[in-house]
Amino acid sequence: MSATVDSPVQVSSDAAGPHGPSDEVVAQVRAVARRAKDASRVLATANRSTKDAALHALADALVASTDEIVAANAEDLARGRAAGTSAGLLDRLALDPGRIVAIADALRELAALPDPVGEVVRGSTLPNGLRLRQVRVPMGVVGMIYEARPNVTVDAAGLALKSGNAVVLRGGSAAARSNEVIVGVLAAALEQNGLPGDLVQSIDAWGREGAVALMHARGLVDVLVPRGGADLIRTVVRESTVPVVETGVGNCHVYVDETADLAMALPIILNAKTQRVGVCNAAETLLVHQAVADEFLPVALAALADAGVTIHADAESRRLAPEEVSVVPATDEDWATEYLSLDLAVKVVEDLDEALEHIRAWSSGHTEAIVTRDLAASERFVAEVDSAAVMVNASTRFTDGGQLGLGAEIGISTQKLHARGPMGLAELTTTKWIVHGDGHVRP
């Protein structure tokens, strides 16, 4: 359940097209959503022990079905290899017994987390005697549109179940057989535990038309969470009338200030860029104050190059790069790019103002970090950077539900509505006002 952004697999052609879905597909997908809504009502009033027992049962069922799942996955892998899919994408798609055990363990960890449903968020008694409570309740039906990682299928089902929601899944077609078998195993295990199998359904059978129909199922689907590359997310935001939580695009910056402890700055940028590539909380641009650029950049660029990073540098950074480090000139496209690879844009800035200006112009609002010893600089950075997370003297890689103690996450929101930053179980709930009176009428 890490903050991973998959590279797109047939995204634009696969997730949604320029033409609307046929009436037949719309009817089928709406029927799925309606069954999900009915099933969600059963779960909404289920207590925690019922839900946790079901999560353990799902985990057991997945492990017990290892052979069947691995066989279906082998079909997807064979199809992928025949289509020339890259080794990296094939690795994300692949399941083996060890990975299935890890996926099942994640469900058991979910069972151990507190239940957000029923939490009283606010409560009071008004002067007129009305008793108010604002209580967390499940959303109802959560839609997920994602790419070819079958573990997301299980993650999403588990998070939805724990938070009292039904889920309608649209996975990448490259993982179609794996997802089909996994959804079947999960639904059967739910039924065996006295819960509706319709709590976990897939609409993969209706392809990209089905995905568009899901995006238009306002009133039946309460929230849609796209999880994947920038193209997928753009398509969902444009097409959907169901409320969307935008996740994941992270063009993250590390700024090394005039007063930074340079011995601290070096491991932070190395960690933020190289500890894991291809994730949304990895750094994509390094900004360095001109006063420390002479001292910091020769060392930092050499260390980054040693770690296999390709440097895309502005003129001043190129001047400071050691001879043995080959750098390519940075253009505006570099400032805008979420590389998701061993590439880093580097720029020398005149001062904190220019760093803030650069971040304002190019950031995707995910995570930015400052390395500094100056209190005023850290406070300005925290106040003026308009991102989901702002780090002071820490790696950008900490923007993650697990790292921040939320226990699990369904994605990292980069919009401001409803959820900002890692979305955990509470972010899959809404609230309801419950008002008790004794015949109160409004004067």
Next chain:
Amino acid sequence: MSATVDSPVQVSSDAAGPHGPSDEVVAQVRAVARRAKDASRVLATANRSTKDAALHALADALVASTDEIVAANAEDLARGRAAGTSAGLLDRLALDPGRIVAIADALRELAALPDPVGEVVRGSTLPNGLRLRQVRVPMGVVGMIYEARPNVTVDAAGLALKSGNAVVLRGGSAAARSNEVIVGVLAAALEQNGLPGDLVQSIDAWGREGAVALMHARGLVDVLVPRGGADLIRTVVRESTVPVVETGVGNCHVYVDETADLAMALPIILNAKTQRVGVCNAAETLLVHQAVADEFLPVALAALADAGVTIHADAESRRLAPEEVSVVPATDEDWATEYLSLDLAVKVVEDLDEALEHIRAWSSGHTEAIVTRDLAASERFVAEVDSAAVMVNASTRFTDGGQLGLGAEIGISTQKLHARGPMGLAELTTTKWIVHGDGHVRP
């Protein structure tokens, strides 16, 4: 700042059309939104006393400009009368010195409310020593699309200012001159108080094309709040790529249970239906348990008819209506309708299950009330009704930011994402994770 839903004034033709806006209009509206974004950055770091002083200055400026505002309003009224606008709509549009004082006083009341910005929502120190805070921060730019009530212009500007946001306003064309003068007065007063006038801007000059351009200004506008009739809201939900909070459509139910105190039930349904007509929290359907229908309905229908209510009744209710009460037969359309008038649909149900089933089928998810003495019935109603607010032995009219103690509201959300029920100042903010480390990197 009440939960009023205006009857539509030229809604579908006025708010958005089938054709996209011209490039010129898109550029102009995006320039407005960009200036709003720049202005919002100044306000985001302003402290409460600056904002409260500005609210008082805006109130004073409105009262000082009474003559100018009333003159502009007279032009709108003359245009409306010439176009044959109804007396009710003209009354909503009309401003006089007394109303302007009331509008100004609402701004002063906003100044007295606590500032949501800066509130620490969650905070902890992780085992690795990272210090976390999740802090409320302004959204940035709030877009409002509404109809012909010039007081909403001031309400929206005040709520946005108090919560640290810039606002871009699109009012009804019927109030165009009034809004133009009011926005001019507010912007000038902001400038005189050292704040950017661009915090409050109107895009009325670009008509419905401008409204559509605003709906597409994702990235520049952080949230869009439509406030008005069902047509307006549907158009905004369908067209907008900016995240929307859907407000206001209320098809609210009162259910009188088998064990209800009928002496309590009668004032509740009278209040819910007649205390104020044309508001989203008024009741539109009365459901009565068959065991008490014989006793309750003859009295209740007579009292409702006395209050001027037209009864749309199912067969059983028609049978129980006193002779002197004329009733019309109810159809499915009645169950679906938010009358916003002195009309009420009435149905006798077999039991609580049928009442819950009816509400599930027809409610808009705003507010439902049960009148009962039975604890188990009240608990089932509260748990199973999926609405923003559920009342036990109280009128539906209490679903209102002022009544529930939020102090002020920008609308009543009937969606589940971000805000559900009355949206107050806190609902105009988002959060930011602030993480302090000492060189922390992810292992």
